[in-house]
Amino acid sequence: MQSRPATARPGRPRSAAADAAILAATREALVELGWSKLTLGDVATRAGVAKTTLYRRWSGKNELVVDAVAELFDELRLPDRGSLAADIEGVVLQFAAILARPEARSGLMAVVAESTRDDALRERLRTSVVDRQKRLVVEGRVRAQCRGELPPESDAGEAARTVDLIFDMVAGAVVHRTLVSGHPADEEWVRGFTQVLLLGLTGAASGAPGE
Amino acid sequence: MQSRPATARPGRPRSAAADAAILAATREALVELGWSKLTLGDVATRAGVAKTTLYRRWSGKNELVVDAVAELFDELRLPDRGSLAADIEGVVLQFAAILARPEARSGLMAVVAESTRDDALRERLRTSVVDRQKRLVVEGRVRAQCRGELPPESDAGEAARTVDLIFDMVAGAVVHRTLVSGHPADEEWVRGFTQVLLLGLTGAASGAPGE
């Protein structure tokens, strides 16, 4: 069971403070410089560490920025606002607030672009960012089923496909609105979006319609 | 009135063939190398032109890739399939087919990421890519209104907001499905997506024709 000598390793342990400083410096550099002008040497200087220390922990710019941006999504929570519509609006507003921050705007789409040619990066992005968001969809569905707002799923495969569809619709719409159209996903927009999404779901996809 | 000496300019005219060769070489390099490893020197070599010629026409990598990727969306058409649902499915499938091509996957998200810090690039992206897509939404709505599938808009402002919402939902969902979730937006997915979207918009169950 000692196949993880992570803590039982001899020698000087790695500084956890350095990790935090590097990730914070990365976000700071993303705000000031953006993705393309961000250099690892500059990040190391901002963090007060040597460039070699940075390279010992991250293999490159992509991996570093993924981790730096992923921390922004830690604050995502599923609020209990009493109804499915209100819950969706709440979590979407949180998501929009994160995407409104410049460090997320500059970094997130860049690593998504890079992940289209790097399977390892895609996996890292999936586990540390995407899956954490998707879990909120699953939780929200369960809660709505407990409330009786959604029927319990009959087919597991159909249910999984529905979760994927909802997730792509929610995250995709907010990202597109914020980063491509360039308009803020404010309360008015979120209200209209939730209305369309929820009306489309409660009548159609929840319970295996045409079968 | 001769403030546009675009054609009446003395001297040797610019080679239109060089423009096409450069853009084609850019797409080729995007496929082989991806965004981050693409260099302007390599593109110039592939196109058979000098690097300086490339810099005389494009100010940098961002602008070049925007133009190269924008040409991919020229083939987008709004098909007339008889019903609003079928029209949406058709255009979404076209959009998904473009996003499935590696030169679009690598380039599009990268320029979107860069455009978050470059207003001129954002404007270029908007006029040459985004607005062209959004027009399809407007056309599709007009056609559906002629068919009687959608009511004519009462408020112009409300109608514009609805178009923006639909556009962000459609484009965002397809992009997120393809590039973030990493799954193809195939016919089955498009059918489910269209069903949810259309039900959410009209509020009435639109029976899928042909089934």
Add this chain to the structure above:
DNA sequence: TCGCTTTCGCTACGGGTCGTAGCGTAATGG
């Protein structure tokens, strides 16, 4: 307290790309 191990800061380096300047030549129009 003493070694062993690993990390850390620092310097230096070759390699690559960037974006521009300069030059001579090619192509078009008056």
Add this chain to the structure above:
DNA sequence: CCATTACGCTACGACCCGTAGCGAAAGCGA
């Protein structure tokens, strides 16, 4: 024929990359 512009080519300084090597520092076990 001449002015004007585009083109190909070379060269250049500047910057960043990613790594190697070194001595010092920080834990851990004996």
